[in-house]
Amino acid sequence: MLKLTVIPGGAQARRKRRAKQWAAAAALLLLTVLSLVYIRFDAAEFILGIPTFLRFLFSDFLPPDPANLQGYIKPVADTFIYAVIATFCSSVLGVCLALLMARTTTPHPLVRTVLRGLISFLRNIPFLAWASLLVVIFGVGTTAGLIALIVFGCGFLARLYAESIEELDQDSMEALESCGATYGQRIKHAIIPQFLPAFYSWTLFMFEINIRASAVLGLVGAGGIGALIKQTMDLFQYGKTSMVIAIMVAMILLVELMTSRIRRRLI
Numbered sequence: 015m016l017k018l019t020v021i022p023g024g025a026q027a028r029r030k031r032r033a034k035q036w037a038a039a040a041a042l043l044l045l046t047v048l049s050l051v052y053i054r055f056d057a058a059e060f061i062l063g064i065p066t067f068l069r070f071l072f073s074d075f076l077p078p079d080p081a082n083l084q085g086y087i088k089p090v091a092d093t094f095i096y097a098v099i100a101t102f103c104s105s106v107l108g109v110c111l112a113l114l115m116a117r118t119t120t121p122h123p124l125v126r127t128v129l130r131g132l133i134s135f136l137r138n139i140p141f142l143a144w145a146s147l148l149v150v151i152f153g154v155g156t157t158a159g160l161i162a163l164i165v166f167g168c169g170f171l172a173r174l175y176a177e178s179i180e181e182l183d184q185d186s187m188e189a190l191e192s193c194g195a196t197y198g199q200r201i202k203h204a205i206i207p208q209f210l211p212a213f214y215s216w217t218l219f220m221f222e223i224n225i226r227a228s229a230v231l232g233l234v235g236a237g238g239i240g241a242l243i244k245q246t247m248d249l250f251q252y253g254k255t256s257m258v259i260a261i262m263v264a265m266i267l268l269v270e271l272m273t274s275r276i277r278r279r280l281i
Contacts, residue, residue, distance in 0.1 A: 096159060103164045105220065107172070116177075134169075139166075167220050229265075
């Protein structure tokens with residue numbers, strides 16, 4: 015007599031899930047290997063280069079050179095101010111665009127579609143690419159960096175704000191509409207109070223991003239502390255470069271601590 019083995023449904027499902035996981039891992043491994051072959055990655059050259067990197071790191075790059083520390087104050091302040099202005103402008107523009115983009119608050123579906131396409135275009139271009147283009151238009155200086163941060167932040171925040179608005183409870187919106195409230199009144203009394211926690215959270219997060227971004231923008235001639243990094247590296251003053259990087263890291267950590275505390279108090 016033949017004996018039939020019945021596999022429980024739960025065990026069979028686990029086997030299928032495990033097989034899918036192994037297949038996904040194998041596909042990822044294969045993709046990684048093909049990518050390394052495509053870029054002609056030389057593992058031997060990489061391993062032999064580690065001692066050279068460590069020698070440069072501990073002999074030329076470290077320790078940081080604290081000379082002319084006062085000269086770093088203005089670029090650091092410029093970087094912080096860039097982030098503040100860019101966050102304020104991009105958050106204001108982002109809220110206006112988000113109200114027009116969100117499915118529940120848009121005045122017309124066509125407006126929503128057009129604005130979503132525009133925001134996708136702005137968001138998918140890296141801020142360094144924006145800065146490089148704007149440096150060509152406005153020249154080297156703060157204007158190009160500031161506009162690049164505003165454009166990038168506006169595209170980033172408008173998308174997040176719109177999604178947050180779409181997730182809000184619409185009962186109060188419908189109640190005000192049934193009472194004959196205008197569009198502005200519905201936004202003011204139904205949307206804004208619910209939206210404020212998400213607004214605070216995403217705006218503070220954008221401020222942290224802008225601090226990092228404004229520090230990097232100097233590498234393309236847009237001013238700020240990044241300009242010091244580029245200048246000292248071009249002059250092979252790596253000790254000063256490490257000092258500037260240390261200041262930048264300390265500033266970023268301080269801003270993250272500050273925004274975390276503000277977020278806990280507001281939300």
